[in-house]
Amino acid sequence: MELYHLQCPLCDKNICTLMHIFSNCKTALTQGRYSWRHDSVLKCLEPTLLKHIKNNNEKIEIKRPSKLINFVKAGVKGSSAPPFLSHLLSQARDWQCLIDYRDNGIIFPTEICITDLRPDIIIWSREGKKVILIELTCPSEENLLQAKARKSDRYALLVQQIIASGWSASLYLIEAGVRGCLSHSVRQCLLSVGIPKAQVAKVCKNIQIVVSRCSYIIFQSHKNKTWTNQQLFILR
Numbered sequence: 001m002e003l004y005h006l007q008c009p010l011c012d013k014n015i016c017t018l019m020h021i022f023s024n025c026k027t028a029l030t031q032g033r034y035s036w037r038h039d040s041v042l043k044c045l046e047p048t049l050l051k052h053i054k055n056n057n058e059k060i061e062i063k064r065p066s067k068l069i070n071f072v073k074a075g076v077k078g079s080s081a082p083p084f085l086s087h088l089l090s091q092a093r094d095w096q097c098l099i100d101y102r103d104n105g106i107i108f109p110t111e112i113c114i115t116d117l118r119p120d121i122i123i124w125s126r127e128g129k130k131v132i133l134i135e136l137t138c139p140s141e142e143n144l145l146q147a148k149a150r151k152s153d154r155y156a157l158l159v160q161q162i163i164a165s166g167w168s169a170s171l172y173l174i175e176a177g178v179r180g181c182l183s184h185s186v187r188q189c190l191l192s193v194g195i196p197k198a199q200v201a202k203v204c205k206n207i208q209i210v211v212s213r214c215s216y217i218i219f220q221s222h223k224n225k226t227w228t229n230q231q232l233f234i235l236r
Contacts, residue, residue: 009223021222022178022215023140031227035102037214038138040233041176042120044210045136046099048203052195053097053123056089087194088170092128097121103229113165117158123193129167133158134174134189138211141177148173148183180212206235 008016010027021028028034089095098106100118108115109124112131121134135155139147151173162169172189176182182204190200214233221227 010225018219019140019142021219023138023143025222028218028222028227032102032229033218033221033227034138036230036232037178037211037218038136039101039103040210040214041136041138041207042099042101043232043234044207045121045203048190048195048199049099049121049123049193050097052193053089053095056194057093057095059093088130088132088192089123089194092125092130094127095123095125097123101232112167113158113161115158115161117155119155119158124167131162131167131169132172132193133169134172137173137175138178139175141179141181144175144177144183147175148185176207176211178211178215180208180215182208209235 006016007014008020008025008027011025013020013025023034025033096109098109098121100106100120100122106118106122108118109122111126112124119133120136121132123132123134124130133155135151137147137151152171155171155173159169159171170192172185172192174183174186174189176186186204186207187200190203191197195203210233217233
C-alpha cells in the first residue's frame with residue numbers, strides 16, 4: 001500500500017493511498033469519476049463489437065461443422081485443421097447489441113426476461129434464443145479476483161432467469177485494472193464472439209491505454225473538489 005496523502009482531499013479519509021485515489025474514494029465514485037473511466041473502456045470496445053456483429057449478420061450462408069470423415073490417400077498428408085471454426089455468433093444472423101452507459105442507460109430486452117439488472121453489454125439473437133452478457137469492471141489490480149466474485153454473485157440469478165425463459169445464456173466477466181493491467185478474461189471474451197486474434201490484440205492494447213490515461217486524469221484531478229461531466233476518453 002503506497003501512501004500518498006495523510007488525508008484524502010475529496011472525502012477526508014485519514015489515510016489516502018494511490019489505490020484509494022484510483023478506485024476507493026466514495027466522493028469520486030459519487031461524482032462519476034470512476035464511471036467515466038469505465039464507460040471510456042466500453043466506448044473503446046463498442047466500434048469493434050458493433051462492426052463484428054454487423055459483418056456476422058450480413059453473411060448469407062451459415063456454415064456448420066462437418067460430421068463427415070475426410071479420407072486421405074496413402075502417402076498424402078492430410079490437413080489437421082478443422083473444417084470450420086465456430087464461435088458464439090456463428091449460428092445466427094440476427095444478433096442485436098445494447099451497451100449501457102451512465103448517461104445513456106438501457107433496459108434489459110423484455111422479450112428475454114424482466115429484470116432491473118443492466119449488464120454493460122447485451123448481445124442477443126431471437127433466431128437462436130441465445131444471450132451473451134458482458135460485464136466490465138475497472139478495479140484496482142489488487143482487487144481483480146474480488147471484483148470478479150462480486151459480479152459473479154450479482155448476475156448468477158439473472159443467468160438462471162434467462163435459462164428458465166427458454167434462452168441460453170453466456171456470461172463474461174471482464175476486468176481492466178486501473179493501472180492498465182487486463183485480466184485474461186478480456187481476450188477470452190473477444191475471441192469467443194469470433195473477433196480475430198490480431199484485432200483482439202489491438203483492442204486490448206487500446207483498452208490498456210484508455211484505462212491508464214483515464215486513471216492518470218483522475219489522479220491529476222484528485223485535489224479538485226468538483227468534477228464536471230467529461231466526454232468519454234477516445235483514442236485519436
